[in-house]
Amino acid sequence: MALMDTEDDQEDETEDEPRPQVLRVCEGCGKVRNKWNAKPEMIDNIRFPSGLEARRYEQLKLLLAAGEISGLLVHHVFTVLEWAHDDYGNILPKVTWESDFVYQDHGKTVVEDVKGGVDFGEQKLKRRLLQQRHPDLIVRVVRKEDM
Numbered sequence: 001m002a003l004m005d006t007e008d009d010q011e012d013e014t015e016d017e018p019r020p021q022v023l024r025v026c027e028g029c030g031k032v033r034n035k036w037n038a039k040p041e042m043i044d045n046i047r048f049p050s051g052l053e054a055r056r057y058e059q060l061k062l063l064l065a066a067g068e069i070s071g072l073l074v075h076h077v078f079t080v081l082e083w084a085h086d087d088y089g090n091i092l093p094k095v096t097w098e099s100d101f102v103y104q105d106h107g108k109t110v111v112e113d114v115k116g117g118v119d120f121g122e123q124k125l126k127r128r129l130l131q132q133r134h135p136d137l138i139v140r141v142v143r144k145e146d147m
Contacts, residue, residue, distance in 0.1 A: 038116065046074055052116040052144055053100055059147065060101055069110075073102040078111075080129040097126035100142075110138045 038050035048054040063069045081095040101112040113127060119141065127139050 050114075050116055052147075053114045056101065056112070056114050056142060056147060060103065064103070069103045069105050071102075071104045075100065076102045076111075078130050078134075080126050080133060095126070095129070097123075097130055105138075108138055109136065110140060112140050112142050114142045116144055 038052075041048050041051055041054040043054050043057055046057070048057060057074065060069065060072055064072050075098055077096050077098050079094050080097050083094045084092045086092055099111045100114045103110055103112075111130070113123065127141075131137065131139050
């Protein structure tokens with residue numbers, strides 16, 4: 001099945017105008033393809049957006065069964081910035097970040113973010129804000145080569 005871009009590329013955009021996100025849509029079925037070609041997987045009725053994240057879950061389950069870690073949470077949402085008002089009285093919504101895994105390792109809380117591709121600035125920023133807000137957390141980025 002052929003893939004098509006849903007937005008035309010525009011050559012005359014300026015730096016002030018953000019480029020629209022291009023969605024890869026399958027012409028035959030109309031489904032949106034993941035930009036990293038990640039294929040979602042279901043394990044224990046939990047949907048993982050990639051096989052890499054699903055494999056990490058399987059590894060953590062083994063560590064949990066062996067008693068090496070405890071309190072495993074999947075897709076836990078952290079608030080990194082609270083609601084606020086700007087100078088004009090507009091409400092700025094809270095900013096959240098969804099971790100892939102959270103668990104206890106020898107009394108320390110570990111937060112993991114599994115990355116198979118590029119680690120974009122927004123994710124880095126949210127992890128950094130999380131570390132500032134909760135300095136007691138250990139935040140780890142787990143890559144394919146780390147597993």
